[in-house]
Amino acid sequence: MFEMHFTVETWGRSVLLSGRLDARSAPDFEKAALAAADEQPEKRLHMLLDFSGLEYISSAGLRSILVLAKRLSPSGGKVVLCGMSGVVEEVFGVSGFDSFLPVTKSREEALRLLGE
Amino acid sequence: MENTVRERVFPASLDLLGDIRAFILEEDGAEERLPPKRVAHLDVAIEEIVVNICSYAYETPPGELTIRVEEKPEFFAVDFLDNGVAFDPLAMDEPDVSLPLEKRDAGGLGILLVRRMMDEVHYSRKGTLNSLRIVVDTPRMP
Numbered sequence: 001m002f003e004m005h006f007t008v009e010t011w012g013r014s015v016l017l018s019g020r021l022d023a024r025s026a027p028d029f030e031k032a033a034l035a036a037a038d039e040q041p042e043k044r045l046h047m048l049l050d051f052s053g054l055e056y057i058s059s060a061g062l063r064s065i066l067v068l069a070k071r072l073s074p075s076g077g078k079v080v081l082c083g084m085s086g087v088v089e090e091v092f093g094v095s096g097f098d099s100f101l102p103v104t105k106s107r108e109e110a111l112r113l114l115g116e
Numbered sequence: 117m118e119n120t121v122r123e124r125v126f127p128a129s130l131d132l133l134g135d136i137r138a139f140i141l142e143e144d145g146a147e148e149r150l151p152p153k154r155v156a157h158l159d160v161a162i163e164e165i166v167v168n169i170c171s172y173a174y175e176t177p178p179g180e181l182t183i184r185v186e187e188k189p190e191f192f193a194v195d196f197l198d199n200g201v202a203f204d205p206l207a208m209d210e211p212d213v214s215l216p217l218e219k220r221d222a223g224g225l226g227i228l229l230v231r232r233m234m235d236e237v238h239y240s241r242k243g244t245l246n247s248l249r250i251v252v253d254t255p256r257m258p
Contacts, residue, residue, distance in 0.1 A: 058167075058226070059167075063222035063225070073218070086156065087160065
């Protein structure tokens with residue numbers, strides 16, 4: 001079970017993810033996130049991924065986030081993650097993804113980081 | 117609890133990931149006997165291994181994937197047996213997890229997660245079979 005909910009913000013998109021971001025659901029997430037990123041490719045666009053409802057992530061989920069971060073990066077866009085816990089947090093630690101992607105506890109901190 | 121072994125053969129298809137996961141963790145109530153954190157570790161390891169086998173082990177998918185679950189008071193172990201091309205995932209170099217975004221790719225992350233989250237991981241080639249065994253040590257119940 002996986003759900004994603006995109007909200008348009010002045011600085012980009014907030015995405016609320018819940019359930020399992022695994023080999024089955026990651027391609028759907030990647031497709032939706034890249035479609036949002038490609039709407040105005042010349043414009044800088046940030047994405048705030050709210051993981052407070054995310055219970056599980058695997059390397060397939062990490063891969064989709066890496067693809068997204070690389071797509072946004074040339075125009076100065078960032079992927080910021082907030083609210084992760086449990087095994088999701090462990091997976092980020094083991095993979096080192098928490099070293100090159102900004103990770104915050106709360107959504108408020110993530111917004112501050114984006115200067116919003 | 118008693119020592120138990122159970123085994124089932126699945127088509128090596130990603131569509132069966134949910135059934136394979138359920139066979140290992142839910143059938144026979146294994147999930148209830150393990151700490152939730154270790155169930156989550158197994159959850160990740162099962163997906164990574166099954167995805168690997170389904171993607172790489174067969175030239176013409178799907179082949180067969182035999183799952184054997186061995187439960188003892190001291191450990192919970194799962195063997196994944198496939199008759200695809202010989203492949204030792206543990207022989208691969210580990211990815212450098214300190215690289216910046218521009219230099220990162222996603223290769224090798226799955227098996228890295230398996231190695232870090234399991235207490236033991238063993239590969240062996242048994243005749244025409246690849247055998248990958250993962251083990252989680254189980255705390256002694258008082």
